[in-house]
Amino acid sequence: MTTRSRTRDTADTASVAQSLTLTDLVKVYHGREDVPAVKGINLAIEPGELVALLGPSGCGKTTTLRMIAGLETVTSGSIRIGDREISQLPAAKRGIGVGFESYALYPPMSVRENLLYGLKARKAKGAEERVASISRRLEMDDMLELRPAGLSSGQKQRVALARALVRNPPVLLLDEPLSHLDASARQRVRRELKVLQREFGYTTIVVTHDQVEALSLADRLAVMDAGVVQQFGTPDEVFDDPANLFVAQFVGEPQINVLRGVARVRDGRAHVEIGANAGGLDTTVTGVADGTRVSVGIRPQDCALSTDTRAGVRATVAYFEHLLEFGLATGTVAGLEEGIVVQTPAADHYEIEQQVVVTAPPERVYLFDIESGERLR
Numbered sequence: 001m002t003t004r005s006r007t008r009d010t011a012d013t014a015s016v017a018q019s020l021t022l023t024d025l026v027k028v029y030h031g032r033e034d035v036p037a038v039k040g041i042n043l044a045i046e047p048g049e050l051v052a053l054l055g056p057s058g059c060g061k062t063t064t065l066r067m068i069a070g071l072e073t074v075t076s077g078s079i080r081i082g083d084r085e086i087s088q089l090p091a092a093k094r095g096i097g098v099g100f101e102s103y104a105l106y107p108p109m110s111v112r113e114n115l116l117y118g119l120k121a122r123k124a125k126g127a128e129e130r131v132a133s134i135s136r137r138l139e140m141d142d143m144l145e146l147r148p149a150g151l152s153s154g155q156k157q158r159v160a161l162a163r164a165l166v167r168n169p170p171v172l173l174l175d176e177p178l179s180h181l182d183a184s185a186r187q188r189v190r191r192e193l194k195v196l197q198r199e200f201g202y203t204t205i206v207v208t209h210d211q212v213e214a215l216s217l218a219d220r221l222a223v224m225d226a227g228v229v230q231q232f233g234t235p236d237e238v239f240d241d242p243a244n245l246f247v248a249q250f251v252g253e254p255q256i257n258v259l260r261g262v263a264r265v266r267d268g269r270a271h272v273e274i275g276a277n278a279g280g281l282d283t284t285v286t287g288v289a290d291g292t293r294v295s296v297g298i299r300p301q302d303c304a305l306s307t308d309t310r311a312g313v314r315a316t317v318a319y320f321e322h323l324l325e326f327g328l329a330t331g332t333v334a335g336l337e338e339g340i341v342v343q344t345p346a347a348d349h350y351e352i353e354q355q356v357v358v359t360a361p362p363e364r365v366y367l368f369d370i371e372s373g374e375r376l377r
C-alpha cells in the first residue's frame, strides 16, 4: 500500500488508510505529578481500523485523544501515523479529524459555512458536494442554514462529527460523538458513521461510555483503567477471555458474578469450592496451587440452573426478574455475602425461596488473583 505523509488536498476522494501507533505514551499534568493521567500507553492500530476506547470516568481517555490530536503536550513517548512521528507537530499539521464535544463552532457562521470553512481554507476540490453528501447522510439537511447558537446539543454534536468527516482525515478521533442524540437518532447515526468509516478507511478511535455502541462500532476494544490499557482485543476476545478482574467486571451486561472461593486441585485442574459447603465448580485452570483463595468470575449468561445437587453451587432464589427475552434469577449462597445472578431462558420461571443449583461450563469459570486481580490460567 502507498502511504501519504501529507494531508490530502482534495475533499472528494477517500484518504489512504494509515496506521496509528502509540508507544509508551505518558501524560503528567502540571501540579498533578503524583498521579499521571496517562501512564504509558501502547496501542498499534491498523490502517482503517476502528477502535473503541472504554473505561471509567477519569481514566485518561480524553487526555489520550488530546495528545494524539496535538491539543495537549506529550510528557513522554511517541505517536506515529504510518512511519511519521507526529507528537511534536502542531495540531494543524497532523492531518487528524477531531470530533470532540467541546470543539467550538464559529458562532457567526451557518452550519454549512462551518462545515465548508476548513475545506475552503485548503482550497479542497469538491467541497460543496462533500458537505452536501455528509450532511444528508448524517440527517442534517434541515440544520445547514442555522447558526450554532440555535442548535440543540444533539445537533451541535452532529455538526462537530460532520466537520471532522468532511475533511476526510486519515485519522479520526471522536470523544463521545453521539452522547447527546436521542436513542433512535443515535442508532441511525451510529450505523452511518460505521458505513462512512468503512467506505473511506479512516483509522478511528471512538471514546464511548456505552458498551452497546462500543461493541457495534469497534473492530477492537481498548479497555482503560487508571491511565493504563488493561486489554486490547476484539469484542469477543475481551468478553470471552478477560485479562484481569477489572476488564471482566467492566465489560458485559449484566455484570459478571464475582464470588470468593478456594481452589482444590484435582488431576492438575482447579475445582473451586464456593461458600460454606455450598458445592463448587470445575475449571480448566492449571496454574493455581491447592488451597489458594481466589476470586471466581462467572458471567450470568454462562450460568445455568440445575436440580442435580452434585453438579454445582447450591443457592436459594432471592429474586426473580422476567425480562421478556430472558429472566434473571438472583440466588443467595450459604456463607457468601454476594448474590449470584443467573440468566435464565424466557420460558422458565422461578419462585422466591426455591432451591436451585448453579452450574457453568468449566472453561467459562474464570479465576483471578485475590490481591492483584490478574487472571489465573
Ligand SMILES: Nc1ncnc2c1ncn2[C@@H]1O[C@H](COP(=O)(O)OP(=O)(O)OP(=O)(O)O)[C@@H](O)[C@H]1O
Pocket: 029, 030, 032, 037, 055, 056, 057, 058, 059, 060, 061, 062, 063, 064
Ligand atoms: N487540564 C488538566 N489539568 C490537570 N489534570 C487534568 C486535566 N485534564 C484532565 N486531568 C486529570 O487527568 C485524569 C484523566 O482525565 P481525562 O479527562 O483524560 O479522563 P476521561 O477518561 O476522559 O474521563 P471522562 O470519562 O470523565 O471524560 C483525571 O484525573 C483528570 O482529573
Ligand SMILES: [Mg+2]
Pocket: 061, 062, 063, 175
Ligand atoms: Mg473524557
